Amino acid sequence: MPGYIELRKRMDSVGMISKMTRAMQLISGVRMRQSKRLLAEALPFSMHCMRTMERVLLTAPDLQSPYTHFREKEKGDTWKLAVYVLTGDRGFDGTYNADVVAATEKILTRRVREIESRGYVPETTLCLAGTRGREELKSSGWSVDESFYYSFKEPKYVQAVDLAERIFLDYQQGYADESLMIFSMMTTLVSSAPLYFRLMPADLRGLQKIIDIACDDPDVRIALPPDFPGEPPSVPFDFSGDVDTLMDYLFNTYLSGVIYGALVEAYASEQTARMMSMDNASRNSARLMTELLHKRNRLRQNAITGELIGMSASVEAMRYVDASVAVERPRPAGGDRAV
Numbered sequence: 001m002p003g004y005i006e007l008r009k010r011m012d013s014v015g016m017i018s019k020m021t022r023a024m025q026l027i028s029g030v031r032m033r034q035s036k037r038l039l040a041e042a043l044p045f046s047m048h049c050m051r052t053m054e055r056v057l058l059t060a061p062d063l064q065s066p067y068t069h070f071r072e073k074e075k076g077d078t079w080k081l082a083v084y085v086l087t088g089d090r091g092f093d094g095t096y097n098a099d100v101v102a103a104t105e106k107i108l109t110r111r112v113r114e115i116e117s118r119g120y121v122p123e124t125t126l127c128l129a130g131t132r133g134r135e136e137l138k139s140s141g142w143s144v145d146e147s148f149y150y151s152f153k154e155p156k157y158v159q160a161v162d163l164a165e166r167i168f169l170d171y172q173q174g175y176a177d178e179s180l181m182i183f184s185m186m187t188t189l190v191s192s193a194p195l196y197f198r199l200m201p202a203d204l205r206g207l208q209k210i211i212d213i214a215c216d217d218p219d220v221r222i223a224l225p226p227d228f229p230g231e232p233p234s235v236p237f238d239f240s241g242d243v244d245t246l247m248d249y250l251f252n253t254y255l256s257g258v259i260y261g262a263l264v265e266a267y268a269s270e271q272t273a274r275m276m277s278m279d280n281a282s283r284n285s286a287r288l289m290t291e292l293l294h295k296r297n298r299l300r301q302n303a304i305t306g307e308l309i310g311m312s313a314s315v316e317a318m319r320y321v322d323a324s325v326a327v328e329r330p331r332p333a334g335g336d337r338a339v
Contacts, residue, residue, distance in 0.1 A: 006218035007296045018285035024092065025278035028271045033219065035268035037167070039146070039154065040223030041212060042261045049254040065213070067251045068201050071177055075119030082176040083108060084199075085137075086183035086266040087130040089151055094280075096184060096192075097132035099129060101192030104182050105140055111180070112151045129266075160260035167259075170254050171200040183262050183271035185210070186217055192269035199255060207258060 073079065085095050085104050108124060115122040127148040128134055138144050149165060170176045179199040184192045197206040214220050 003299070007292055007299065011292045011296070014285050014289050014292065018282055018289065021064055021278040021281040021285060024263065025275050025282060027280065028275035032268050032271040032275060035155070036217065036219040037223050037266050039214060039261060039264040039268065040220045040263060042157075042257060043211060043220070044225060045257045049100070049250065049257050052250060062327050065247050066170075066201070068204075068280060070201060072108060073120060073177075076106065077120055079118075079120035080175065080177045081111065081115065081116045081122055081124045082127065082167070082170060082179045084127045084163075084179065085133070085180045086152065086262065087132040088270050089130040089153070090274075091132075091278055093270055093274040094277040096270055097130075100182065100184055100194045101133035101136050101198075104137065105142075107180070107196050108142065136152050147263055155260065155263040155267050157256070157260050160263055161256045163253060164255035164259050168255055176200065181259070181262055183266040184273075185213060185265045186269055186272065187213065192272060199258070200250065202254065210261075214261075226280060330337065 004305060050094075083104070085100065087100050101263055104126070112124065124143060126137055126142050126144045127150075128137070128144060129150040131149075134144055135148075140328045150159070152159065167176075167179050171179060178201070180198040181199050183192060184194045185283055187193045195210070215224070313338050
């Protein structure tokens, strides 16, 4: 067992760590609730963009938009798959980044097999928003774009617009035949799970499922309009002018809203994971502090007991010495004669 001084130093260290984890837990909790509010503000915008595109496509059934259908290719052609993965830059978030990386490998493996089954040659490029997971994915054999970096420590709509512009132009210019986004989404109040959806060509039904999951969150639901999402408009959508120009604008706006929602969801999931991780760390620190306190008390009790035993032994030794001296004390001369 370590000595009293070592225990005292260790207790001081554990106390400092406990204060730090508690502070990080409170900060993550505030940021998580803020991100839920941002997500609630973004959902009506994304829903409106999605319904507008649906009305355009239903009004013009002959319109074959390249943004809603896969490109036609010959067997043996290269199928360029661009995958955007939202990982974090910091640690202290439990298995958040590890879960996203594991889900990325699983999703990519399945998608590559589907592309190969259609007779195409897959060419996959990963674009990781954060620094976490790069080495793991590279060691697994996946091609990672080292020049791409996109931090979402504090998601802003302007950032989403920039990223949407890049994805949209890459698809238009043929640098990507399919774009996916993988991120972590809140499934309960205290847990999240990685999922993905297709950005280009747009998967409106997949987006509807993600919106339904988000609306199940009470923190998000309370910040939404009372009638959200409501019924889709039944009035026919009349448009004039160039339909392609209209669709370009709608899809670009749609991408910005969807990506912004994904950024906010990933941010909320990361903060929740960090909050739970710091809560567990605080609990462990408290339990360790209790164990160290018990050890310190046992050391003090053992020391006190040792001192008492030493004092008792000293008293007994002194009594023994006094008795021995009394027995061995010489009698005075003539003390046994009669007077």
